[in-house]
Amino acid sequence: MESPSKQCEQVARWMAEARCTIAFTGAGISTESGIPDFRSPGGVWSRYRQIMYDEFMRDPAARLEYWRQRSDPEMDMSAAQPNAGHHVLAQWEQAGRLQALLTQNIDGLHQLAGSRRVVELHGTARRAKCQDCGSTFPARPLIEAFRSTGCVPACPACARDRLKLATISFGQPLDPDVLEEAFAWARRTDLMLAIGSSLVVEPAASLPRLASQRGARLVIINREPTRLDAAADAVLHGSCGELLTQIARWLE
Numbered sequence: 326m327e328s329p330s331k332q333c334e335q336v337a338r339w340m341a342e343a344r345c346t347i348a349f350t351g352a353g354i355s356t357e358s359g360i361p362d363f364r365s366p367g368g369v370w371s372r373y374r375q376i377m378y379d380e381f382m383r384d385p386a387a388r389l390e391y392w393r394q395r396s397d398p399e400m401d402m403s404a405a406q407p408n409a410g411h412h413v414l415a416q417w418e419q420a421g422r423l424q425a426l427l428t429q430n431i432d433g434l435h436q437l438a439g440s441r442r443v444v445e446l447h448g449t450a451r452r453a454k455c456q457d458c459g460s461t462f463p464a465r466p467l468i469e470a471f472r473s474t475g476c477v478p479a480c481p482a483c484a485r486d487r488l489k490l491a492t493i494s495f496g497q498p499l500d501p502d503v504l505e506e507a508f509a510w511a512r513r514t515d516l517m518l519a520i521g522s523s524l525v526v527e528p529a530a531s532l533p534r535l536a537s538q539r540g541a542r543l544v545i546i547n548r549e550p551t552r553l554d555a556a557a558d559a560v561l562h563g564s565c566g567e568l569l570t571q572i573a574r575w576l577e
């Protein structure tokens with residue numbers, strides 16, 4: 326196997342040649358910002374009962390439990406800051422080297438780093454959305470209000486109580502428009518960087534596969550092996566932040 330430094334140089338060369346580079350990111354890019362991978366064993370999710378979307382919609386007790394979970398400090402990602410990996414991707418977009426960013430993450434750290442063209446497949450925990458009137462609000466004041474009152478927050482627009490973080494819940498389908506936008510990028514790209522995702526969760530994981538099947542180069546950057554390693558043109562194991570920083574140095 327080639328050395329990590331050689332691999333980074335190769336990826337930088339491919340980026341310089343590509344007409345449309347897109348990145349697809351998962352939990353692994355945010356663990357370096359202190360955000361736990363919620364699906365990992367022993368993670369915060371395993372301590373909590375999963376609230377299904379339809380349960381949230383019909384049962385006030387489920388809504389109370391939902392807000393109790395979301396206001397757990399361990400679940401709260403609003404204080405997290407972007408790391409080197411997020412910053413490199415934002416700089417690439419500004420320099421015209423990255424055309425779009427598709428992410429499974431709900432932490433909003435790409436936007437905080439300065440990325441603008443971000444397709445959030447699973448929504449965002451930075452905002453809350455009323456399931457009745459569709460209005461959205463910053464999430465943090467609502468979480469703080471729940472912490473101090475213990476009451477499910479009422480929608481500031483319509484006063485009903487089915488406000489939920491603007492994320493995709495268990496049992497809730499992905500937004501078809503968001504999904505279509507992501508697939509459109511996957512069909513258009515000629516270089517896809519899959520970063521920090523084990524590429525297991527569907528349908529998000531089929532995006533890199535589709536890009537690869539349509540002839541795009543596929544680069545996988547992750548700490549652990551993934552399901553698509555065999556189909557990738559390069560597989561880089563290690564810290565997402567460090568590897569992206571190295572690639573950025575070769576590009577300069």
Ligand SMILES: [Zn+2]
Nearest residue numbers: 455458480483
């Ligand atoms: Zn409302």
